[in-house]
Amino acid sequence: MQRYFVLPEQMKDHEVSITGEDVKHITKVMRMSIGDEIVCSNNASRTVRCTIKDISDQQVIAVIAEDIQPNTELPIAVTIAQALPKADKLEWIIQKGTELGAHIFQPFAASRSIVKWDQKKAIKKRERLEKIAKEAAEQSYRERIPYVADFISFTELLKMVQHYDRTIIAYEEVAKEQYHTYFADTLQGLTYGQRLLIIIGPEGGLSEEEVEKLQEQEAVPCSFGPRILRTETAAIYALSAISYHFELMR
Amino acid sequence: MQRYFVLPEQMKDHEVSITGEDVKHITKVMRMSIGDEIVCSNNASRTVRCTIKDISDQQVIAVIAEDIQPNTELPIAVTIAQALPKADKLEWIIQKGTELGAHIFQPFAASRSIVKWDQKKAIKKRERLEKIAKEAAEQSYRERIPYVADFISFTELLKMVQHYDRTIIAYEEVAKEQYHTYFADTLQGLTYGQRLLIIIGPEGGLSEEEVEKLQEQEAVPCSFGPRILRTETAAIYALSAISYHFELMR
Numbered sequence: 001m002q003r004y005f006v007l008p009e010q011m012k013d014h015e016v017s018i019t020g021e022d023v024k025h026i027t028k029v030m031r032m033s034i035g036d037e038i039v040c041s042n043n044a045s046r047t048v049r050c051t052i053k054d055i056s057d058q059q060v061i062a063v064i065a066e067d068i069q070p071n072t073e074l075p076i077a078v079t080i081a082q083a084l085p086k087a088d089k090l091e092w093i094i095q096k097g098t099e100l101g102a103h104i105f106q107p108f109a110a111s112r113s114i115v116k117w118d119q120k121k122a123i124k125k126r127e128r129l130e131k132i133a134k135e136a137a138e139q140s141y142r143e144r145i146p147y148v149a150d151f152i153s154f155t156e157l158l159k160m161v162q163h164y165d166r167t168i169i170a171y172e173e174v175a176k177e178q179y180h181t182y183f184a185d186t187l188q189g190l191t192y193g194q195r196l197l198i199i200i201g202p203e204g205g206l207s208e209e210e211v212e213k214l215q216e217q218e219a220v221p222c223s224f225g226p227r228i229l230r231t232e233t234a235a236i237y238a239l240s241a242i243s244y245h246f247e248l249m250r
Numbered sequence: 251m252q253r254y255f256v257l258p259e260q261m262k263d264h265e266v267s268i269t270g271e272d273v274k275h276i277t278k279v280m281r282m283s284i285g286d287e288i289v290c291s292n293n294a295s296r297t298v299r300c301t302i303k304d305i306s307d308q309q310v311i312a313v314i315a316e317d318i319q320p321n322t323e324l325p326i327a328v329t330i331a332q333a334l335p336k337a338d339k340l341e342w343i344i345q346k347g348t349e350l351g352a353h354i355f356q357p358f359a360a361s362r363s364i365v366k367w368d369q370k371k372a373i374k375k376r377e378r379l380e381k382i383a384k385e386a387a388e389q390s391y392r393e394r395i396p397y398v399a400d401f402i403s404f405t406e407l408l409k410m411v412q413h414y415d416r417t418i419i420a421y422e423e424v425a426k427e428q429y430h431t432y433f434a435d436t437l438q439g440l441t442y443g444q445r446l447l448i449i450i451g452p453e454g455g456l457s458e459e460e461v462e463k464l465q466e467q468e469a470v471p472c473s474f475g476p477r478i479l480r481t482e483t484a485a486i487y488a489l490s491a492i493s494y495h496f497e498l499m500r
Contacts, residue, residue, distance in 0.1 A: 070476070072476045072477050096483055099479050099480060100475075100487070101475070140478050140479065141477055180497055224493070225497045225498065226320070226322045227350070227351060227391055228389065229349050230349060230390075233349050236486055236490065237493070240486065240487040240490035240491055241491060241498070243474070243491075244475075244490075244491035245494070247475045247476060248431065248433050248434045248474075249434045
């Protein structure tokens, strides 16, 4: 069943009002009509199955049939702190990372990031990234749209570490040195509801200095297996392994 | 250190001869010269560190300094049987799947595959996919280039199942029904060196009939978590979880 996110104020006790681009999606793309069913989520704590009652150019009104509990959120809150990668890789990381359950995406500038964002570019980029996150959240039946945070400096990233229960660094030098248990050890140390920060460098990797500064904040460099992963593959690996650990293993 | 795959006959006891496009890569892209070090693998069982001794337009000769054991292959041999997806998704699955350790890629035609391949297209496509696999294998420090198999029909896929120790089906209906332990159970039942076949449907999913026929061959429908993954994300999830299970967990 097709899913749509609405603002909390658009979801009343018995009725949902859908506005904006989703009206076009319901009427033109999905070609739905009165009586068709959809699922709506208020991106907070409520997801409902509802039936379309009224369609106009500006809004679609749907009557709530029942509250549902999709239980599609990862049991731990994962923030992917991604150093700016080249080309459209960040869009891709956000699409796939949303499917795989990420809670927050935090882009940051690493010393070896080739791509630079000025403020104008950052605002435009963020709008596009938020749209990708919303669509991927709808497609994958998420209950919440991941938050795409404002682009920050490495110094600001360092300050963030203390706000998390655990922080790991995807560090390919570790892959070469066969330190392969730290990631699993970290996951075993986390319990439901805790917050994990995963820091991923750009194409050229984090510098030794950056890794040292993060380690001073008790971030743990982790290997994601013996092969060298591209920057855009690391986030996907981590989220898949987290899902496997917390959602599939007994 | 830069890696190159060569044919077994190009790797002698004490010397490696590199030909073809890799010569251009060494001289023009990497701008290497005599005395520089590279790693070569014969795509079978031998990987060596060697020093460039001679460069001509047609070939590069390198003297073997030592044999090395990268140990970068997954401990189980995973075949990704991927129903033809839309656009360039198969290229993407092969690039990422190679980084994550897949052994064989087996494209097949599912009843709901929108894309069709004729023989001419299949040959051209396969050449391109093989090139992507080779480059991704070099970049990720693999010891072997995954094999990109010829495109087959669903009937041929059914016959393949008996040649594997275990076969699983990525099946999103299962994701909805909360059967979340089958994949971990399957991995727990596999030991080093065994062969696992993972069957992934196209955008519209496998049909009920296809799933039933596969189940008759003892293939097990598995959920990859409670969220609905796109077809191109399923292979990546499975391979990441397999790496986590066999390479990172104690």
